[in-house]
Amino acid sequence: MLAAMTDFTTRITRQPLPYEPEPAADIARSFADLGPELAGLLSATAGCSPFLRGLMVREADWLRPALSQPPEAALDAILDPLEDLPMAGLGDGLRIAKRRTALLTALADLGGVWPLEKVTGALTRLADRATDLAIRRLVADEIRRGKLPGARPEDAGTAGGMVALAMGKMGAGELNYSSDIDLVCLFDETRYPGEEQEARASFIRVTRRMTALLSDLTAEGYVFRTDLRLRPDAAVTPVCLSMAAAESYYESVGRTWERAAYIKARPCGGDLAAGDRFLKALVPFVWRKHLDFVAIQDAHDMRLRIRDHRGLHGPVVIEGHDMKLGVGGIREIEFFTQTRQLIAGGRDPSLRDRTTVGGLRALSAAGWIPSDVAEELTDHYRAHREVEHRLQMVQDAQTHTMPATSEGVDRIAAFCGLAPEAFRAALRDRLERVDRLTEGFFAPGQAEDGPELSAHAREIVEGWASYPALRSQRAVAIFNRLRPQILKSLGRAANSDEALAAFDGFLGGLPAGVQIFALFDANPPLVDLIADICATSPKLARYLSRNAAVLDAVIGGGFFTHWPGTQSLARELADKLAAVPDYERRLDAARRWMKEWHFRVGVHHLRGLIDAFEAAKQYADLAEAVVVALWPIVSEEFARKHGPAPGRGAVVLGMGSLGAGRLNAGSDLDLIVIHDAQGQEESTGPRPLGARPYFARLTQALVTALTAPMAEGRLYEVDMRLRPSGRQGPVATALESFRSYQRDEAWTWEHLALTRARTLAGDPGLMGEIEALRREILAEKAVPSRVLPDVADMRRRLADAKPPSGPWEAKNGPGRIMDIELLAQTAALLAGDPARRVEQQLRAGVRSGFLSAADESALLAAYRLCWRLQAGSRLLSEAPVDFGALGEGGRAFLLREVEAPSAEALLARLQTHVAEAALRIDARLGSDGTNQEGEGDRAAG
Template sequence: MTHADFASRLTRSPRAFDASAGADAAALFPGLAPELRALIAASAGCSPYLKGLAEKEAGWLAPALSAPPEAALASLLAEPREAGLDTLGAALRQAKRRAALLTALCDLGGVWSLEEVTGALTGLADLAVDLSVKWLVADEIRRGKLPGAKPEDAETAAGLSVLAMGKMGAGELNYSSDIDLICLFDQERYGEDWQEARAAFIRVTRKMAGILSDVTSEGYVFRTDLRLRPDASVTPVCLSMAAAYNYYEAEGRTWERAAYIKARPCGGDLEAGARFLKSLRPFVWRRHLDYAAIQDAHDMRLRIREHRGLNGPLVVENHNIKLGLGGIREIEFFTQTRQLIAGGRDPDLRDNTTVGGLTALAAKGWVPEAVKDELISLYRAHRELEHRLQMVGDAQTQTLPPTAEGVARIAAFMDQDEAAFREGLLARLIRTDELTEGFFAPGEAESEALPELPDHARAIIAGWEAYPCLRSERARQIFRRLRGQLTGQLMRAAHPDEALVALDGFLAGLPAGVQLFSLFEANPTLIELIVDIAGTAPELARYLSRNAAVLDAVLGGSFFEPWPGTRGLSADLTRRLNGQSDYERRLDEARRWMKEWHFRIGVHHLRGLIDSFEAGKQYADLAEAVLTGLWPVVLAEFAGKHGAAPGRGAVLLGMGSLGAGRLNAGSDLDLILIYDASGVESSEGRRPLPTRQYYARLTQAMVTALSARTAEGRLYEVDVRLRPSGRQGPVATSVTSWRDYQQNEAWTWEHLALTRARVLAGDPGLAGEVEAIRRAVILEKGQGAEVRGDVGKMRARLQEAKSANSPWETKNGPGRLMDIELMAGMLALISGNPARPVERQLAGAKNLLAPEEQELLATSFRFLWSLHCAARLLSDKPLEPEALGEGGQAFLLRQTGESDAATLLARLQSVTALVATLMARQFSADAARGESGSAAE
């Protein structure tokens, strides 16, 4: 890309505060264009520092300004690369003087944007750090002080990595900025000699800081601050990456997490630095929505202001444009805190620049677009003023002058009249405060207000502060601010006493409260949701107390969007799993992900956004997505130990409700693994296994991945007893054995199970073969005269083993769900119908059922499933409406369209009686003979 020359790009200029000083500087450049001499005069007339630089570098500046500034910058950055260790300091100091002069003129003349100015300064800092580290490490290697290191290792600083923090890390260095660095080395590279290596790297770090920050007759390069390293008061200036990682994992604080938003490797071993930063991602970017970071940032702001004495009235003189009210730090904290809140769930928010971070937040709806635009404009104005303050005397200051004369100089530097400058600055500071303060400072006005409450309610609420979630003072502070709003919502609930008792159970089960209460404080709509859940589904509220992180999903932006279906779910889970570094973390991530979506289904069902049938489908979609997402993960982990799967591989066959595509909130999964070894007798890997043992253990690995309880709980209970020969058979079955068994040995009930079987994961070719076998078996085995009799006997045994123990029973017993599912499966078997859902199986049995019988079974099934699925959401215990309370009963009535519990029970008894009568007639000897006669005709 070619750039126009300097003069043609001028868009603005300061006003010379000291005209005679400016004229003296301009006189040094008689050959320059008038507009360039005017810029130099105006700049030098406001800044003694720039006047001195112009005088010292006059011979360099004149030709530099005759060319594009990008070329001049590239040239001055190239020169230090040719220096040796003895001359590096002088070369870098010269580069710094020239870069300071060039960037100041580009800034003051409007030739470069703010990002180009700060980027140029950051580029020089990167160069200075990298060259210093590599030259000094090379010297340590030459002197034999780095064990095992060779001369060529100096190119990567022999494993020493320098991290740029703060503004340098973000490429946002201000004009007279110091640079914040953390120096780490790769301990594993040195084995038992790591302590000797550490001593050498400590020397390198100290010498590097001297090269950069020592002031000589030539000036200095950058003031260098090494105090952002872990536990700086007791640790050396360079420490191992392992020690740093252990510190952050055990003791890292919110301000350190915020600091690492901007961190990047800037010198030495860049790859090692990048690996370290990647390892810190779980520390910096929490997987949950981290609203507790708001309070941390607010507390930090107040401490800084108190420490610096910045809490006085807002006036221009002595105001700190960085740390004072409405300053730069407010905008940076505003941005970084919101990034910390949501960046763990959304990597797109992890931009390390302030402007980029605000833009990303606005794009994802975390900041209104208008607020983003205004804050960026304010930020740019603040940063330009910061640069002018520092250009006056090359001082690391963000404080405006204490006198009117000093303020007038800055106004001239900004090309403004003093009065307009003062008015504009105060307006910007006040507006910045207005936009950011409400986000940080929680309102105290409603902190203690409680509505009128009965005595028993006040007694329950008084006991809350004894719960573990309110153990810390910080949790109590936040909760006191929430208590009035929370109890107010409770009193407005349809059944306040029930909601209060359920909420009490929710709070009692919370292990900690700061994070969740901060979430509530920042998102009051969640309080309404919690009260709604507590008043309707106490079991779900208790589940929430153990898995409060699922509330993040409500705020994630997609909670109320259309259901993504199995394909969308699978893609989302795969993306989440790919973001984890090892097998155990992937299992934990799958559990977190599944809980979020499971919770979403429950909330949508509870609030009437979906009915029981849609909920059943969504629960089944979710289970299928878990299986398709985890299967390749488990397979890869297992193959890493025992080699690739022998032959064509395997498929997972879902049975029962899973295969039929309709689950409830508490369903387990019925699975069979079928494989095709294609004659291969064993795997080939580090620990090869015979084929049968390979697939048996692979099955166990998959079951464990689904059902083992990790720190994040379990995914599903899994049942593999529907495999051939049940508990006695192998847990994995070859496709030929499975086909032969179905053709020659299986009982009618096993053929019946095939009517709901469906391949959910595994090799596509084998999946097609298994489905073809399933259809062939159904078509062939349903034709025998004994099918109806076998199913009738099976029904009798089931009713004896699983009778209806309550008038509210929906699943087991005559005329209930299992009875209808048994009939539908039998009809599908007899008619050779490959459909799996009950409704489609019934609809395909037109020649076996009278139309009115088909309609009775279909409508009865829909009613029973609606009641059953709703009841399972409310509780995992047998349905007893009285135990559910009024809120739970109201939910059941909404799902079934009945007016009260008595009417609902009467309908349930009527439906089950009618279905039981129909079933008895179908399985009677007369029905069997009638069917035989129909066949003879």
Template sequence: MTHALFATRLIRSPLAHDRDAAADIAASFADMPPEVAGLLGAVAGCSPYLKGLMGREGDWLRAALAQSPEEAMALVLAEPQTAEGAETLGIALRRAKRRAALLAALCDCGGVWGLEEVTGALTRLADLAVDLAIRGFVAEEIRRGKLPGAVPEDAATGAGMVALAMGKMGAGELNYSSDIDLVCLFDETRYGDLAGEARTAFIRVTRKMAALLSDITAEGYVFRTDLRLRPDAAVTPVCLSMGAAESYYESVGRTWERAAYIKARPCGGDLAAGERFLRALTPFVWRKHLDFAAIQDAHDMRLRIREHRQLNRPLTVEGHNMKLGQGGIREIEFFTQTRQLIAGGRDPDLRERTTVGGLAALAAKGWIPGEVAEELTTLYRAHREVEHRLQMVGDAQTHDMPVTAEGVARIAAFCGEAEGAFRARLLDRLARVDALTEGFFAPGEVEALPELSDTARGIVEGWSHYPALRSERAQAIFRRLRPTLLKRLMRAANPDEALVALDGFLAGLPAGVQLFALFEANPALIDLIIDVAATSPMLARYLARNAGVLDGVIGGSFFAPWPGVGPLVATLTQAMAEVGDYEKKLDAARRVMKEWHFRVGVHHLRGLVDAFEAGKHYADLAEAVIAALWPVVCAEFTRKHGPLPGRGAAVLGMGSLGAARLNAGSDLDLIVIYDAAGVEMSEGPRPLAARPYYARLTQALVTALTAPMAEGRLYEVDMRLRPSGRQGPVATSIQSFTSYQENEAWTWEHLALTRARPLAGAGEIMAEVEEFRRRLLPVKGKGAQVRGEVAQMRARLKAAKPARGAWEAKNGPGRMMDIELVAQMAALLVGSPLRGVERQIEAGRKGGILSDSDASTLLSAYRVMWRLQAGTRLITEDVLEPAKLGEGACAFLLRETGAARAEELGRSLEAAALAADAVIGACVGAGERDGETDDAAG
């Protein structure tokens, strides 16, 4: 890429504070273009340090400014790379630092480069210096035989040692006179039992590197080097093993260390090993749940810094710390990093190292308003420019404004402004940063509690004994939160009932800091919690056990349209791909599933979807879980026992899953069908015969779905609808399946087959099973015994599963299971491949099995029964007792079923069940008589 010459790109200049110094330098460079000589003079008139560099590097500077600054900087960075030996390298790096500092300062002051170009050039020099030093000193250790097993070629990658650039260096944001923060590590796995010997060598390398860069000689210094960001710096060596570091962060790592690793980047030595370490540290830095507790940590840190540095004084220009003081650079960085920590675990797009990039990413994802991001970016750039001018004056690592008016006037001139205007604008900017960031960090005052009844007061006082409020930190947040909770409870239809429900929710919480911080940062969630608790105690208990699902509520898409199976599969697949081992993948699937499951429940509860839409959404989610999980289970099983023998296997959904209609508490009816295609054994580390292979693979799928893990379980699974039920193998070969269905299956198994649906697995087998199902049903539906066997099944169901209460929707004559049974019978009799209840009844009507009026009666009854059943399962796992329902739950069920009052719902249920029972009895009863006639005739 071709860049324009330096002189043609000048757009601004400082004002010369020391006019004599400016005139002196301008005269020295009078041979250069006037605008360049003028810039050099103005800069020298503000910075004694840069004036000295101009005198020392005059000949080089003339040549550098006669070309593009990018070309000049490339030459500066190239020179040290040819240096041989530590002494020569030290001299070359110091010369490069002088020249890079001078060139970057002139590009900055003349407006030739923007902030990122200035800080990027300084960072590239720092990277180069660290890498060259590590490689040189590692080569020396190898020559001395101090690194066991290492050969000279290993020096090129640091023989497993890496320096991680932290802070501004990691982000490519080094300030003008910045020190560099490094964490030095080595990959102990390369050295086995001799890792201790290697560590000793790498400690020497680290110390020599730090001295080479930091020591001040006649040539100056390269970079002041700070190694104190390493784990437990007071007691650990300057270079430690990656395993030890990882163990530290996993066990005792703190929020400030998590924030530090947002910017961490390998910069020297074994860069690949450094990247592996940072990937391993991802769960520590980026929490899987939204981490609003980080706000309090950041706020506490800000206060400690201000108190330690005695920065809690009124806002003035003199002596103000541009980095740590009120409204300073660190406020913007904390604001950005804390929000990144909150949500970056869920959204990798937020894991941006730079401050400006982080603000843009947060705005793009809706975590902060776009105008706030733009304004903070402008303020940040302006602050960094002042910071650079402070440091350019004397090459001091300072962030403090001068304490004298004369000093402030120098910095104003260096920024190209008159002193009065500079002061006013600086104070405005500091105040604006403070206004934009302080409200995010500072917790609100504790409000007074609303008036409570004696009963309510007793409940509230009992909260202090709950597990979620054991820690002082949880108590502090909850004290601020409690008045808001109680005030919003007062708005519920029945405040006392809502309070009892909320009490149950709080009692079930195992921990509170994260959740209470989430509520404090997102007050709208409080209304949702109270709504859920007052309407569905069961959903509230679920929420208490799985509070992480609330992350999805504020993730931006909670109330967006339902995505469907395909996008859900993609979301689950991505979540599992982002973690390493098998168990973590299963936990990731649980986390995603629970968020979406909770979302369906909330949408249903709030009337955003009705029972039928919710039923489809629950079924979509279950299908997506199976479709995403099956390849993961197969891959893990393949790793142990080799690839699937033959053509593979297919997973079929049966029952309600096959019909694509589930409720909040549904389990999954599954069967697995495989085709070994004559292959007798798998080929792998532990080969298995084909039949046990697929049986154990099926068990692995069931375990993946049902095993209780850190994130709970996915679903309960029922495999009794496989051929021969409990007596049959858990996985069935396609040959056995087709033969059994054709020759041995009972009518109830053919009825079950009317709702079978392939969900995942080998595409050919899925297609063959579906084609076979469609071919078999018309044949088996012609049997004269179908109605009679259905009648017998109905009688057994009536005896085994009677209605359990006035609002029973599922069991009993004329209720949901009864209607589903006759719908399946109708589909079988007419040979229809349709799976849903409504479609099967319609197929029966078209096929003459049901009259128009009978079909209408069954559909009307089924619809009210399903609405009630879906609503019931969202409210309770137990028998629904109308008299014990809370007002919120009762109102929800009435709204769902369209009844005005509870008594009306009870009457309409009974009438619908009686009408449906009469239709079903007539339809199935005719079959009984036909069967008896056929038997007698035989």
């Protein structure tokens, strides 16, 4: 017994100073039998923390034998028996384990027995064990009650495919003393083909019961406060969702902060193997294959926003200082580390360490930061975390803020074993040093030497001195520092003269003043932004030279913030248009607004802030917002002349790629309009119109509002050929006519087109009725004997009409985008499924048995590669892709987008995927369809 006791005792290297002598003396007397070293540690701890003093008294019988062995063994003795607890006793058992782990880790921390990583690791082990046990036991209960479809008792071992991902500090094994735990709960939907919804309902129940089991405060305390808000789109999604849904979210709308969050993510409970597979699938989302230097600006902006929001600017004052978010605090070191990891971790997997200290070590080893800086920040990080722990140990509070009174600070000083003034001086020095080290990361660098210029280029550059923006000495001085970097980037363009001319047009259009150049000087990523546009994308470069005003959006402060989504965009545009009284000026205002956002999407895609799929979603969000905001403006203007719309008015439907919510930089809009006059024969305005001509002319007014070239250009090209009867049909269709046409006259290609139709604007009740009708039609027309021959014939004629333009073709031809979309729409139609996107339509085909899982995998691989190639190339040029004609920047952009090491490797991969997809489509559609009239190219488009 004595030998075991000396193990803990001899490892004590420090202890607090007792801030409150009387409680300290009481504990010293109670535990005098443990010897002076242990009794002294317990006494001094009790004199600083009422919470830990209460635990010592409550757990005295357990504490004595626990301290008679090494702390590692004591922790094992707490955690190991938990596996044998019955479900009825799990809640209390976990709470008792939490109390004892809290006391043990606190004493090991305060006594210097364990370093920081062991302390946070012990707390994380408990969190992992509690989460895993809760999930597996609760899933077992669902299986026992027959609530999880098709699951057997042995499936409880893997929680039926459910997994909890530990995020944040839990994911990194860095839980602080009174930490919440951040979890993302998912399930593997592939284990429940055809029964996904029922399984999801079961897993939602498990998640809610798990949260209550861990978080609820009972007579035994609580285990961990649990936070589920890091899941995808937490405001609208259930607490547990399928891995496919989560992956689709991150692929389409995942944001920069979510990339950073997944640096630390790891499976911690349930089906760990499924969790590992999910995280592997997210690697391209988190770790970009390029040097993402814009992350520096993102992190810097986030730091400033946090400080602004919490009022954390100004000199360091110890009282009330936020150790996590304040100047020189923990978050500064985390941002410093994670931002560098995001910049280079795509190319160097060795940098993908979940922990802050491990990340600093890896960055130092790879040469990204000096070793002495890494070591110093590591020391400061550990010291900051120890202060944070002591703040939380006082009353088991989830706080990071120093006490607001000098007496409170004195208590923390004593808890750290220091006299008040020594503690204050050391803490202030650390905070100020961290601030200096991390702030320097965001300071502008020195410009490199510029390249040698041709005579023509030199002539252009010399002409810059006459431009309004470069007439002041200060502007010239700043610009001279920036010019070498700009010229070097421009020199990498496919046509450097063209890129230089585009930049020349941009520069010449800037007004006098130094604000823009000062902004560039303070934010080097903005310099790279302008140069990259000119050096990489001739299309965007020409756009910028003609529309230099869009730069207002870049310098307005919101250019690199999170994407707001359709509703916010539509509200913003509506508010902007409401402030403009004149109809024509409203249309021009809409064009200026749309150009800024459209430019932003293109730039974010070009810079790798978003990928092709997120860009596609953002282009579609933007187009929908324009339609949603303009429709009432157009309707109001039309009604001013002809009176309000008869009946319920009309609804605008997005078709094709707009309906599916996936556009590229050059997409037009496929629209149709459906109206319901409800028997009203004409309008009641100054110049009344019959219902049919009213809606036809209203539709034409919408098309004109979108397409007319004005002073600010045009918004979109519009294609209305997907309306009933195509070009021959009326531009606006009555609801009853639409219903009867779809049921009795429409060709198969029109039913395929209906799979992607989506209501955008109009009367909400009418929108709902049209969507319900769409679903009814799809269910009624799921007749394989008719659909498959029609589609096979359609496919043959599409192949004849639109053959591939060359080896790099991504859109037209067998196994490419239009071919895969045609099959996906066929799968949705045969399944009677309302899904609109390719991924969900293929999944519907798998559920219905029309496609196999292998089909789905091969088709998605081809589709994703082709879409990335197509969307990327459309951003660079209107012409078909020709790698030989692209400059270094353009080639690098496309190769990064598709994650290929070279053009040769990309071409080989493209040919392989396309050939495999074509074979599988051949197998599903066959080649014996009968000839049908129709316009399949319009349905696929």
